[in-house]
Amino acid sequence: MKAIQFDCTLNPSDFDTLVVPVYADGSSNAAAATYGVNGLIQALVEQKDFQPKVGHTLMLHTVANLNCPRLLLVGLGEAEKLTVKKYLDAVNATASALDHSGARHALITLNSEVPNAEDSVWALYHNTLQLQRSFYDYSHESRGDRPERDPVLTAVTFWAEDTPAHRDIITQAQATAFGMALTQDLANLPPNICTPQYLADTAVGLGQIYGFEVEVIEREEMERLGMGALLAVARGSEAPPKLISLRYNGAGDAPPIALVGKGVTFDSGGISLKPGAGMDEMKYDMAGAAAVLGTFKALGELKPKLNVVAVIPATENMPSGKAAKPGDVITSLSGQTIEILNTDAEGRLILCDALTWAQRQFKPAKIVDLATLTGACIIALGHHISGLMSNDKTLAETLQQTGEWTYDRLWRLPLSEEYDQQLKSNFADMANIGGRPAGTITAGQFLARFIEDNRPWAHLDIAGTAWLSGDKKGATGRPVPTLIAWLLSEAAT
Ligand code: BES
Numbered sequence: 001m002k003a004i005q006f007d008c009t010l011n012p013s014d015f016d017t018l019v020v021p022v023y024a025d026g027s028s029n030a031a032a033a034t035y036g037v038n039g040l041i042q043a044l045v046e047q048k049d050f051q052p053k054v055g056h057t058l059m060l061h062t063v064a065n066l067n068c069p070r071l072l073l074v075g076l077g078e079a080e081k082l083t084v085k086k087y088l089d090a091v092n093a094t095a096s097a098l099d100h101s102g103a104r105h106a107l108i109t110l111n112s113e114v115p116n117a118e119d120s121v122w123a124l125y126h127n128t129l130q131l132q133r134s135f136y137d138y139s140h141e142s143r144g145d146r147p148e149r150d151p152v153l154t155a156v157t158f159w160a161e162d163t164p165a166h167r168d169i170i171t172q173a174q175a176t177a178f179g180m181a182l183t184q185d186l187a188n189l190p191p192n193i194c195t196p197q198y199l200a201d202t203a204v205g206l207g208q209i210y211g212f213e214v215e216v217i218e219r220e221e222m223e224r225l226g227m228g229a230l231l232a233v234a235r236g237s238e239a240p241p242k243l244i245s246l247r248y249n250g251a252g253d254a255p256p257i258a259l260v261g262k263g264v265t266f267d268s269g270g271i272s273l274k275p276g277a278g279m280d281e282m283k284y285d286m287a288g289a290a291a292v293l294g295t296f297k298a299l300g301e302l303k304p305k306l307n308v309v310a311v312i313p314a315t316e317n318m319p320s321g322k323a324a325k326p327g328d329v330i331t332s333l334s335g336q337t338i339e340i341l342n343t344d345a346e347g348r349l350i351l352c353d354a355l356t357w358a359q360r361q362f363k364p365a366k367i368v369d370l371a372t373l374t375g376a377c378i379i380a381l382g383h384h385i386s387g388l389m390s391n392d393k394t395l396a397e398t399l400q401q402t403g404e405w406t407y408d409r410l411w412r413l414p415l416s417e418e419y420d421q422q423l424k425s426n427f428a429d430m431a432n433i434g435g436r437p438a439g440t441i442t443a444g445q446f447l448a449r450f451i452e453d454n455r456p457w458a459h460l461d462i463a464g465t466a467w468l469s470g471d472k473k474g475a476t477g478r479p480v481p482t483l484i485a486w487l488l489s490e491a492a493t
């Protein structure tokens with residue numbers, strides 16, 4: 001992905017395209033007044049040459065008395081009705097209109113217009129993120145012979161004061177866009193290419209670029225350590241499982257934050273085989289792992305003052321003569337025994353050993369896991385908001401607020417003893433499924449049993465948000481924006 005050159009100034013020069021907002025009443029902003037185009041805009045709206053609805057844009061060329069060749073009008077609808085969602089739609093429409101033009105250097109002034117009580121920092125974040133992300137292209141060679149994405153736009157100047165806060169947020173947003181691109185690439189890759197080995201190689205590669213300490217634990221070592229739950233899932237696959245860890249050290253010997261990401265590179269369901277329709281999409285069952293790696297890429301770029309460790313259990317979930325069966329009882333790394341009633345509830349099995357490992361190995365102050373864990377989460381929240389479960393009010397609220405700010409949103413679901421009882425087994429400490437009611441929560445309860453010492457922990461179920469089906473089929477890069485923003489806020493305090 002080509003990087004855009006971003007900057008902020010109130011005295012811009014050299015731009016070839018002026019981008020201004022237009023409201024339903026034909027009004028615009030101070031930049032439009034400065035460049036003497038608000039009379040023209042007002043007239044165009046009155047004559048209905050431009051209907052300034054959200055998502056509408058109009059590119060004008062060689063406007064009289066304007067000292068740049070293009071003027072892009074971006075509809076924002078009625079000022080009182082502008083919401084965050086509408087604003088982001090308008091920013092996306094801007095990116096697309098610029099992309100379909102010869103604009104090389106745009107002066108964007110939409111950042112002056114913010115919905116609700118948001119501020120210029122928020123606006124710069126979202127403008128930068130969406131513009132840079134519009135350059136994303138899944139371009140692995142396996143995609144075949146296709147025209148390369150080659151955007152004309154190279155530079156964007158925002159109509160804003162050049163302050164440290166503005167520079168920092170642009171840097172954050174741009175690193176976020178690149179982190180998301182890595183996350184998307186990994187989840188979009190076919191499962192015969194993006195194997196557990198490929199995830200391990202990606203981690204090692206990031207380590208070489210950014211100086212992370214990377215460790216990869218192989219099957220024999222897992223056996224020696226007693227990771228019975230992770231091994232039970234891996235047993236049916238020919239692809240060797242990997243337990244990958246990365247360490248980013250930016251704050252001496254302070255206890256780290258741990259991120260644990262589900263890395264099932266293909267989930268067939270195992271012996272409890274999934275139906276055939278849409279099974280291909282289960283290549284994205286490693287989206288949690290991909291988001292952790294994307295977040296680490298951004299950490300490597302931004303170098304905040306904090307310590308973060310990543311733990312990624314990576315395996316396929318396949319049926320075979322060696323695969324785990326319904327009824328099998330296994331012993332997890334924690335020592336707790338698990339009756340596998342459904343081999344398709346494999347995510348929690350690999351995560352429980354990874355959670356135990358992360359806590360014992362790194363003694364993290366806080367721990368966040370992210371996983372495409374349950375289809376039930378898609379039923380509950382659809383594709384717009386990730387599920388959030390936590391044993392800690394402050395952590396849950398902080399994550400949720402961060403998600404509102406980035407608009408990579410989370411919604412908290414409860415954890416409670418009644419749900420935990422659904423995991424009762426007559427033959428082991430617990431079963432790996434809790435029945436149909438509250439399937440997302442019982443998965444969270446399962447993981448909660450592996451959190452030691454009441455350590456603040458949050459579980460993000462990203463089954464609905466990490467991937468879109470239909471004509472936009474592909475990975476979204478979520479929840480990288482919220483993870484990065486949250487980690488940076490942890491560094492500041
Ligand atoms: N990876 C799936 C969850 C999933 C489903 C993610 C659809 C994205 C889209 C997970 O491993 C799974 O199969 N979960 C089961 C759990 C059930 C057996 C308790 C599910 O959701 O059906």
Ligand code: MN
Nearest residue numbers: 267344345346
């Ligand atoms: Mn499954």
Ligand code: ZN
Nearest residue numbers: 264267285347
């Ligand atoms: Zn799965």
